[in-house]
Amino acid sequence: MKLKQLEGLLGGLQQFTAPKVELEQYATGPHIASRMLYTAENSFDDITGKVVADFGCGCGTLSVASSLLDAEHVVGIDIDPQSLELAQENAADLELDIDLLQCDIKNLNLRGLLVDTVVMNPPFGTSRKGADMEFISMGLKVASRAVYSLHKTSTREHIKKVAVRSCNALSAEVLCELRYNLPQTYKFHKQKEVDIAVDFWRFVPRPRDEGSTACPGTNLKQRRMHR
Template structure:
């Protein structure tokens, strides 16, 4: 699938607005435009946007919007928070995308009868709650519905993700680090900003 360049994607995604009142319990952060553009551009290069695309825990809609801009014809963004879905809808309208379905629901208890989709997701890390690998539940849901996935995880997650994939007879085909700036937005944050070395994985499940 041919589509816009990564730079063009990033430039357009810079218009995606952040949460005005983010929820700490839902770990609501804005996925950086550069990172979203990188992931969605890579998915386009591998023709993974030819399948239905699902953004589990869509939040601001950044990844769903990026997938639509990169050429995906069917995109669904799922989130448990109705305010997040409203924001995602406004962001899609502001950026100017193709049609995106916004579905309110728990991403880890999804309603989709699908086994060949593409999941693109920035799941919660769980780090600040002491709940290591809160992203496991998202991977379990992904394993049920995806032929391929692109997921963003906390630093030092590679052994966990590779082990999870192996347990599900899946293959990690790409793994790379990407800077993920985290601003001071919650009471437990002690720095004005910190940057994590997030880890991104492309997994072939079938």
């Protein structure tokens, strides 16, 4: 699939109608989402034929993009049931088979769960400090190949230091700097839109036999949503 075709299909997806500020819900636009997944596949062969997890999947944009690029299996994970319903509708509209799981990422039961690639546009940590690093940490525990993620450019040095020192990343590389056009979404937003500099990261997890620790399972109620 060509990049423009992918972007066009993502542009037709339903988006948040009542986003939740406490979850920092902002839709990943089709321009950025298509380039994230296209780069992950064409530069690193991390999507097609792979098992992909979309952390904090929201409306399912990155999940849909992964499926359109022929991932072997895609699972979208989010704490918010309304977001998962939107993701379910988006997948159904394009006749895509995507597993959806209601779960808090930081409490994700890892027992027996291992994917090739994690893709995500996590909270920036504005509403709850450290939320961004929780997503990175869990992604590196789950993925065997790579974690792709967006983070504010202003946090670049912090992200790299913590990812390598505390989250067991073998490497942390900024693939490019993007401009994230953030529309006026919440009442406290004063401007119609804000242009934010964000980094597109690729984190490579350390092989499991090189110092990583096993993660215990948790007693967590997980709700799967089926089309």
